[in-house]
Amino acid sequence: MPVIAQLLTAFICACLSLTAHGEKLRIVTEPWAPYVYEEQGKALGLDYETTAIVFQRLGIEVEWQFLPWKRCLAMLEQGQADGALDIFHSNERESSLLYPSEPLSDVxxxxxxxxxxxxxxxxxxxxxxxxxxxxxxxxxxxxxxxxxxxxxxxxxxxxxxxxxxxxxxxxxxxxxxxxxxxxxxxxxxxxxxxxxxxxxxRQSQFLAVRRNAGMDLLVQRFGAELKRFKREPAYAELSARYGAAPAMADSSAMPPGAPVKTVEQQESSAR
Missing domain, CATH: 3.40.190.10 (Periplasmic binding protein-like II)
Structure with a gap:
């Protein structure tokens, strides 16, 4: 059986399993306005709304939880969550998480x-x-x-x-x-x-999911649909609403030879 057919079969089985048990894809995240946050009980934000739209187009129901970031990572490790929103990519996480080719946003x-x-x-x-x-x-x-x-x-x-x-x-x-x-x-x-x-x-933020059956194809489909949505006027409007701006010109960056180094975040407790 071709690889793509195997992936598609695994993905369909995973979706059917969720449906049969009345379950939704469990996504955790920490409030990080204006990317993702809650206001008067309503979830908002550039990355949250983008992700919600993409999942809706894919026909996938999602259960969202807003928690401290350390708790989000612990739930991923313990299998209590299927994925995390607005997580940075790292080589250490590659063994347990799958990342789409397309990031949600750049920090x-x-x-x-x-x-x-x-x-x-x-x-x-x-x-x-x-x-x-x-x-x-x-x-x-x-x-x-x-x-x-x-x-x-x-x-x-x-x-x-x-x-x-x-x-x-x-x-x-x-x-x-x-x-x-x-x-x-x-x-x-x-x-x-x-x-x-x-x-x-600069750092890119992603939706990442745990390495389970069918998740590899889900990540591929999510990345493709996300890339498609980003080309649409609806995404431009959404991005503008949350303060998106063109990348700074090179003149604003550190001059050659300047000693400023990249800012990184702590793996155990940061994004």
Whole structure:
């Protein structure tokens, strides 16, 4: 039997099994606005709505759970969830998870500073003597994490970090561009804080599923349908609604030879 036929048979059997037991595909995720979050009991977000549309087109019902990220990863490992939304790709996860060829979105980590105390910069050297607000559960690159040029100060939430920035308890904070822009509006502080255009790093976010029977074809079909949807005006409208913007020009990136390294996230507790 040709390989594609075997995959299709496995996929159909998996779907029939779910249907027979009245089950849905169990997807877990952590609120990460504006990519995925809940508002007044309603699930929203660029990646959530994109994924929901793709699954609807594939005729697959989904059961969503919003949980702390460490719990999401534990449920995947224990077989209590079929997949996770907005997870970063890593070689370590390849043995247990399947990733579509098409990512849902791209994360760009940037710095924000208070207008009352501007600290524009282009290299890590420019941060000498400053205090940078970080997020718990994130592990940055070794050079960034171990640098003694500046102080790293964590906060329990992104909202708390922005509050500390306004009060002058930190000089800068690092977070994803869209997450930061979303919070500027949500906290009504857009006139008080500025985003530094330098992109520290970029990461792609995916929907990943556990390696079970039929899941390999599901991932292929999901990736193909996602890529198709991204070409449609409906996706452009959805993306614009959640603050999507063209990639920054090369002039905003670190100059050649600059010592800034890629920002990475901790495998055990981050995306």
């Amino acid at each position: 760009e980590f940037v710095m924000f500073y208070a207008n009352a105390r501007p600290f524009p910069f282009r290299t890590l050297e420019d941060l000498r003597g400053l205090t940078v607000g970080t997020s718990p559960g994130y592990l940055y690159s070794q050079d960034f994490r171990e640098s003694t040029l500046f102080k790293h100060e964590p906060a329990p939430t992104h909202e708390a970090n922005f509050g500390k920035l306004l009060r002058g308890r930190i000089d800068l904070l690092i977070t994803d561009r869209r997450v930061g822009q979303h919070l500027l509006d949500q906290l009504n502080i857009r006139q008080q804080i500025t985003e530094n255009p330098v992109v520290i790093s």
